[in-house]
Amino acid sequence: RRSSDLLADQGCEWKEEVVPLNEWHEGKCELRKTAVFGQVPRFTDGDFILFQSNAILRYLGRKHDLYGKNDKEAALIDMVNDGVEDLRMKYLRFFFHEWETGKEKYLEELPNQLRPFERLVSQNPSGFLMGSNISFADYSLLDLLQNHLIVAPDCLKDFPHLQAYKDKMEARPKLKAYLESEAHKNRPIHPTRKV
Amino acid sequence: MAKYTITYFPVRGRAEPMRLLLADQGEQWNEEVVDIQEWMSGKSELKKNAVFGQLPRLRDGDFELYQSNAMLRYLARKHGLYGKNEKEAALIDMVNDGAEDFRQKFGKFVWNEYETGKDKYLAELPNQLSPFERILSKNPSGFVVGNQISYADYNLLDVLHNHLILSPDCIDAFPHLKAYVAKLESRPKLKAYLATEARKKRPAHPKDKR
Numbered sequence: 422r423r424s425s426d427l428l429a430d431q432g433c434e435w436k437e438e439v440v441p442l443n444e445w446h447e448g449k450c451e452l453r454k455t456a457v458f459g460q461v462p463r464f465t466d467g468d469f470i471l472f473q474s475n476a477i478l479r480y481l482g483r484k485h486d487l488y489g490k491n492d493k494e495a496a497l498i499d500m501v502n503d504g505v506e507d508l509r510m511k512y513l514r515f516f517f518h519e520w521e522t523g524k525e526k527y528l529e530e531l532p533n534q535l536r537p538f539e540r541l542v543s544q545n546p547s548g549f550l551m552g553s554n555i556s557f558a559d560y561s562l563l564d565l566l567q568n569h570l571i572v573a574p575d576c577l578k579d580f581p582h583l584q585a586y587k588d589k590m591e592a593r594p595k596l597k598a599y600l601e602s603e604a605h606k607n608r609p610i611h612p613t614r615k616v
Numbered sequence: 617m618a619k620y621t622i623t624y625f626p627v628r629g630r631a632e633p634m635r636l637l638l639a640d641q642g643e644q645w646n647e648e649v650v651d652i653q654e655w656m657s658g659k660s661e662l663k664k665n666a667v668f669g670q671l672p673r674l675r676d677g678d679f680e681l682y683q684s685n686a687m688l689r690y691l692a693r694k695h696g697l698y699g700k701n702e703k704e705a706a707l708i709d710m711v712n713d714g715a716e717d718f719r720q721k722f723g724k725f726v727w728n729e730y731e732t733g734k735d736k737y738l739a740e741l742p743n744q745l746s747p748f749e750r751i752l753s754k755n756p757s758g759f760v761v762g763n764q765i766s767y768a769d770y771n772l773l774d775v776l777h778n779h780l781i782l783s784p785d786c787i788d789a790f791p792h793l794k795a796y797v798a799k800l801e802s803r804p805k806l807k808a809y810l811a812t813e814a815r816k817k818r819p820a821h822p823k824d825k826r
Contacts, residue, residue: 457710469703469706476710480705492690
């Protein structure tokens with residue numbers, strides 16, 4: 422989803438190739454056999470095929486000047502994106518594997534997990550997560566915050582910078598249009614659970 | 617006085633891939649060793665100031681960085697270890713992220729199931745190794761991507777080293793992985809580093825009691 426937010430916000434068009442989950446799990450997909458690590462998403466740019474969601478984000482980051490203005494900014498953007506990814510992994514584990522048993526603990530821990538991002542955003546005059554301009558890491562963080570707000574609508578109540586950040590990102594015209602599109606709104610965050 | 621400083625616990629862990637990279641690239645660095653008990657005590661200033669409360673930390677002069685893969689990418693850009701164009705860079709990222717996933721599975725096993733889950737982990741291991749065998753088999757240069765070494769090679773080598781400690785014959789059925797490890801280990805500067813006391817004395821991870 423982060424890649425589609427990025428592409429939408431950058432004014433790009435793309436095609437979605439939908440993989441039916443049951444076919445994937447039943448091993449009926451050729452794609453699964455050829456996928457480098459046996460996983461999706463897959464990204465195709467002409468003849469070029471790429472797997473691994475963060476590799477895709479970085480590729481798009483380089484193409485659309487979303488990777489900072491020098492090597493040091495690039496490194497810091499990598500650093501914060503990896504921090505987002507770490508929390509995303511925790512979230513996925515909770516969301517897909519511990520929904521009934523782990524919810525209370527996860528939500529109790531959540532402020533400690535969000536606090537570093539509150540601090541980073543509060544320290545950055547540009548209002549983005551890192552650097553003077555929007556970077557690919559911002560699309561990662563936005564997605565992470567949106568997912569958390571679905572399961573815990575008040576999780577940003579003590580984090581005014583993250584709340585303002587989310588509002589600012591979602592107000593970007595092209596991104597706003599995409600987030601309000603039928604395609605995006607109809608895409609569930611979980612294959613079967615109604616959240 | 618070396619300009620790089622690695623701040624970490626006295627283990628290989630998540631700092632070792634960048635040590636392999638720096639050594640192989642002929643760079644020197646300082647080691648700032650952190651006592652684990654002090655780190656966990658709740659009184660560590662270092663931990664409070666760390667962006668995500670974690671180590672390792674890399675310093676390059678005044679510049680400070682956290683997140684081990686961000687460090688690898690930073691050093692890769694400085695040393696020409698990120699492929700020759702955008703597509704190679706993306707493929708290197710892809711393979712590194714696969715190695716990172718593998719490292720995380722290994723880490724989870726070490727922390728949670730080291731005593732109880734060894735048989736299961738080893739039974740699963742060939743499925744984890746085969747994507748990398750396949751990647752190497754498709755690249756005549758013998759590196760994971762492109763014609764020259766990249767930062768992903770140092771990360772993958774380190775993950776393989778961890779597994780060879782656990783099970784010394786685990787790559788015997790994977791000829792490309794076996795050749796890959798031998799080839800990388802024979803690179804002169806890397807070979808010299810692997811023979812140092814510092815490297816030999818450093819446990820791979822806190823449960824490595826050799």
